[in-house]
Amino acid sequence: xxxxxxxxxxxxxxxxxxxxxxxxxxxxxxxxxxxxxxxxxxxxxxxxxxxxxxxxxxxxxxxxxxxxxxxxxxxxxxxxxxxxxxxxxxxxxxxxxxxxxxxxxxxxxxxxxxxxxxxxxxxxxxxxxxxxxxxxxxxxxxxxxxxxxxxxxxxxxxxxxxxxxxxxxxxxxxxxxxxxxxxxxxxxxxxxxxxxxxxxxxxxxxxxxxxxxxxxxxxxxxxxxxxxxxxxxxxxxxxxxxxxxxxxxxxxxxxxxxxxxxxxxxxxxxxxxxxxxxxxxxxxxxxxxxxxxxxxxxxxxxxxxxxxxxxxxxxxxxxxxxxxxxxxxxxxxxxxxxxxxxxxxxxxxxxxxxxxxxxxxxxxxxxxxxxxxxxxxxxxxxxxxxxxxxxxxxxxxxxxxxxxxxxxxxxxxxxxxxxxxxxxxxxxxxxxxxxxxxxxxxxxxxxxxxxxxxxxxxxxxxxxxxxxxxxxxxxxxxxxxxxxxxxxxxxxxxxxxxxxxxxxxxxxxxxxxxxxxxxxxxxxxxxxxxxxxxxxxxxxxxxxxxx
Numbered sequence: 001x002x003x004x005x006x007x008x009x010x011x012x013x014x015x016x017x018x019x020x021x022x023x024x025x026x027x028x029x030x031x032x033x034x035x036x037x038x039x040x041x042x043x044x045x046x047x048x049x050x051x052x053x054x055x056x057x058x059x060x061x062x063x064x065x066x067x068x069x070x071x072x073x074x075x076x077x078x079x080x081x082x083x084x085x086x087x088x089x090x091x092x093x094x095x096x097x098x099x100x101x102x103x104x105x106x107x108x109x110x111x112x113x114x115x116x117x118x119x120x121x122x123x124x125x126x127x128x129x130x131x132x133x134x135x136x137x138x139x140x141x142x143x144x145x146x147x148x149x150x151x152x153x154x155x156x157x158x159x160x161x162x163x164x165x166x167x168x169x170x171x172x173x174x175x176x177x178x179x180x181x182x183x184x185x186x187x188x189x190x191x192x193x194x195x196x197x198x199x200x201x202x203x204x205x206x207x208x209x210x211x212x213x214x215x216x217x218x219x220x221x222x223x224x225x226x227x228x229x230x231x232x233x234x235x236x237x238x239x240x241x242x243x244x245x246x247x248x249x250x251x252x253x254x255x256x257x258x259x260x261x262x263x264x265x266x267x268x269x270x271x272x273x274x275x276x277x278x279x280x281x282x283x284x285x286x287x288x289x290x291x292x293x294x295x296x297x298x299x300x301x302x303x304x305x306x307x308x309x310x311x312x313x314x315x316x317x318x319x320x321x322x323x324x325x326x327x328x329x330x331x332x333x334x335x336x337x338x339x340x341x342x343x344x345x346x347x348x349x350x351x352x353x354x355x356x357x358x359x360x361x362x363x364x365x366x367x368x369x370x371x372x373x374x375x376x377x378x379x380x381x382x383x384x385x386x387x388x389x390x391x392x393x394x395x396x397x398x399x400x401x402x403x404x405x406x407x408x409x410x411x412x413x414x415x416x417x418x419x420x421x422x423x424x425x426x427x428x429x430x431x432x433x434x435x436x437x438x439x440x441x442x443x444x445x446x447x448x449x450x451x452x453x454x455x456x457x458x459x460x461x462x463x464x465x466x467x468x469x470x471x472x473x474x475x476x477x478x479x480x481x482x483x484x485x486x487x488x489x490x491x492x493x494x495x496x497x498x499x500x501x502x503x504x505x506x507x508x509x510x511x512x513x514x515x516x517x518x519x520x521x522x523x524x525x526x527x528x529x530x531x532x533x534x535x536x537x538x539x540x541x542x543x544x545x546x547x
Contacts, residue, residue: 010204012181013086013172015243020046023220023246029268030074031253031260033120033142040075042246045082048163050170052083055163059114059137061089064180066110068092068135070117070125073230073251076141076159080116081182081230081239083163085200086172091182093231096121097525104131106185106193109402116141116159120254126152177201183401184233186330195401196331198234202395206333207240209366209395214340216272216301216324222247223268223296227261227275228304233334236274236303236326258286269296276304276528277311281466284314285489294319301326301338305529306435306453308460309358316357327360327435331408331419333395336369337361337433345430359434360425367393369433370418371425376410383428386436390418441532443472443482450482450511458506459484462499464492467522469530470513473544481544484513485535487522515545 008014019026024043032038056067067084069091071077084091092110094103107115107128114137117125125138129152138153140146144161181200185193211218218224218241226235226249234240242249250268252261261283265273280302286292300315303326315321328334339361345353363369371379371387379385390410396419399407409417424437436442436451443450452470459468466489472480488494496516503512523534 009174009177009200011086011172011175011177011200012082012203012240015204015207015240016042016046016049016082016086017172019243019246026220026246027248028075028078028251029249029264030251031255031264032074033072033118033254034146038075042243045075045079047168048079049082049086050168051163051166052079053087053170053172054166056084056087056089056114058166061113063088063175064090066090066092066112066183068094068107068110068112068115069231070094070096070115070121071141071231072118072120072253073226073235074118074141074253075251076116077230078239078249078251081234082243085181085203088173088175088179090180090197093182093184093234095185095229095231096124100124100127102193104128106195107132108134109192110183110185110195113137114139118142118254119146122148122151129153175200177204182234184231184330192404194404196333196397197401198333198395202333203234203237203240205366206237206335206395207244209364210237210241210335211245212364214362215335215338215364216241216274216326217299217340218242218245218247218272220246222271223250224248225250225252225261225264225268225270225273227252227256227273227279232304233328233330236301236328236334238274256282258282258284262286262292265297266295271296272299272301273297274301274303277302277307278467278524278528280311280315284311287319294321297321299324303327303334306360306457307358308457309354310457310461312354312357316354323357325357325359325361327433329421331397331421332367332391332393335364335395336367336391337363339432342430356432359428359432361433362431363433366395367391369427371427376412381427381429381431383426383432383434386424386426389421389423389425389433389435391421392416392418441471443470443480445472445475445478445480445482445510452482454507455482455484455511455513458503459486459499462494462502464488464494465499466490467530469522469532469535471532471536471539473514473539473542475544475547481514482511483515483517483542483544485517485519485522485539487519517542 019042026042028040030038116139118141138156141159144158177200183195183197185195226238299322301324312323315323325339328336337360369391379387423435427433455470456468467487469485475481499516523531525531
C-alpha cells in the first residue's frame with residue numbers, strides 16, 4: 001500500500017519561490033567588487049533569477065549543460081545559484097584561487113559553455129580563455145558601462161545588459177529531482193581534481209538538515225554572514241538553507257580582511273557567521289589589536305580544517321560567541337557533523353564541556369558514519385579506538401563526474417556503499433566524532449600513531465604562534481618523528497627551546513616534536529587549508545637533529 005500524499009519533486013527552484021512568497025522583504029546585503037554596499041531583497045533576487053533563466057534560454061543552452069561562475073559572495077552570484085539550476089542547467093562554481101593552468105583544465109573537463117565572472121577576475125579569465133575553446137559565452141558580472149574597451153574576450157557582455165532586459169515572468173520547469181543541479185571540484189592535492197555532481201534532491205535535503213537546530217540553527221530571525229566562499233562547496237549550503245528559512249544574508253564580496261569583516265558584522269547586526277579558521281584569525285587579530293567587541297553575533301560556524309582550541313576559547317570566553325565546530329567534505333555537499341551539546345552535557349564542568357566542543361561533533365540527520373580498521377572491521381564507539389572514517393547518506397557522492405577514479409565506495413557485508421573520507425577519527429559513546437588526522441598526514445613513530453592535529457593545536461595555544469603545521473620526518477630508528485613548522489605573530493618572539501618546553505605536560509613525552517622550524521609563511525591551498533604536501537617539498541633537504 002502506498003501513501004496518499006501529493007508527489008512533488010524536490011527542486012532548487014522551490015527554494016527561491018518559497019523565499020519570494022513568504023520572505024520577499026528579507027534583506028540581501030553585499031559588499032560589491034566596486035567597493036560599495038548593495039542592498040536587495042529575496043523578492044528582488046527571485047525576480048532577477050527568473051530574468052537569468054530567460055537569458056539562459058536565449059543562449060540556447062541545452063538541459064544539463066554547465067554554466068560556470070568565477071565570483072565572490074554577492075547578490076549576482078546568488079541569482080545565478082537559482083537561475084541556472086532552476087532551468088535544469090548545472091551551476092559550476094570555479095575557484096579563482098587556483099593556478100590558471102589548473103583552472104583551464106577544470107573548465108575543459110567540466111565542458112563549461114558559459115562563464116560568469118566578477119571583473120576583479122578579468123586577468124585570470126584572460127589567462128585561461130584561449131585554452132578553453134568550449135566556452136561560448138563570457139559574461140562579466142557588472143553594468144554595461146563597466147566593461148573594458150578591449151577585453152580580448154570574443155563576445156563579452158555585461159550581466160546587467162544580458163539579463164535585465166528579460167521578462168521577470170518564467171515558469172520553472174518540473175524535472176526529475178535527481179537531475180544534476182551543481183558541481184564543485186575537489187582541491188586536487190594529489191593528481192587532477194575530481195568533481196562532485198550534486199542533484200536537486202541532495203541539495204534540498206542538505207538545505208533542510210543544515211537549518212536544523214542541532215546543525216546551523218538557521219531561522220528567519222537570523223542575519224547570516226557566510227565568509228566561506230560561494231565557490232567552495234556552495235558556501236556550505238548556507239544560501240540554500242537561508243532561502244528556505246528567509247533569513248537576512250550579508251555577503252562580504254572580495255574584502256576578507258579582519259577590519260572589513262568586522263565592519264559588516266557590526267553594521268548589519270549579524271547573528272551568525274561561517275568561515276574557515278584562517279579568516280577568523282584575521283578577525284580576532286583585528287579585534288584584539290583595537291579592543292573591539294561583538295554587539296550582535298551569538299555564534300560562528302568554523303570548518304574547513306580543525307579549529308584550534310585557542311580560537312574556540314577566544315570566541316567563547318573573551319567574546320561570548322558560541323563556536324559550532326563543523327566537519328564535512330566537497331564529496332558530502334559538504335555537511336557531515338556539527339558539534340552541538342546534548343541536554344545531559346549542558347551541566348558539565350567548563351573544562352569537560354570544552355573537551356566535547358573541541359570535537360568535530362555529531363552526525364546531522366541524513367549522515368551515517370563509522371570507523372573501521374585496516375581490514376574493514378567496524379571499531380567501537382568508545383572515544384579511544386581510532387580508524388578510517390567512512391560515511392554514507394543522500395547527499396554524499398556515489399561516484400565522481402565522468403567516473404573519474406572508478407568506484408570510490410567501500411562495500412560492507414550487506415552490500416551498502418560507504419565513502420572513505422581519508423580521515424582518521426574516533427567516535428565516543430554519545431556519537432561525537434573527532435578527527436585525529438588525515439590518513440596521509442598521520443605520523444607513525446615506533447609503531448604508534450601521533451596526531452598531527454594535537455601537536456598543531458598545542459603550538460597554536462602559544463601566544464607568539466600565528467599558525468603551526470606538524471609533519472612527520474623520516475627517522476632511521478622510529479620510522480617517523482614529528483616536527484612543528486611555525487609562523488610567528490608579527491612583533492612576537494619565541495625560541496625553539498621555549499616552544500618545545502611549552503609541550504611539557506600537555507602531551508606524552510614521546511609525542512613532543514623533535515624540532516621547531518620557523519618560516520615566514522605556511523603554504524595554504526585554494527580553500528584555506530594548509531598544504532602539507534607543499535610543505536614537505538619545501539623541507540626535502542631538512543635533517544632531524546642528531547640523525
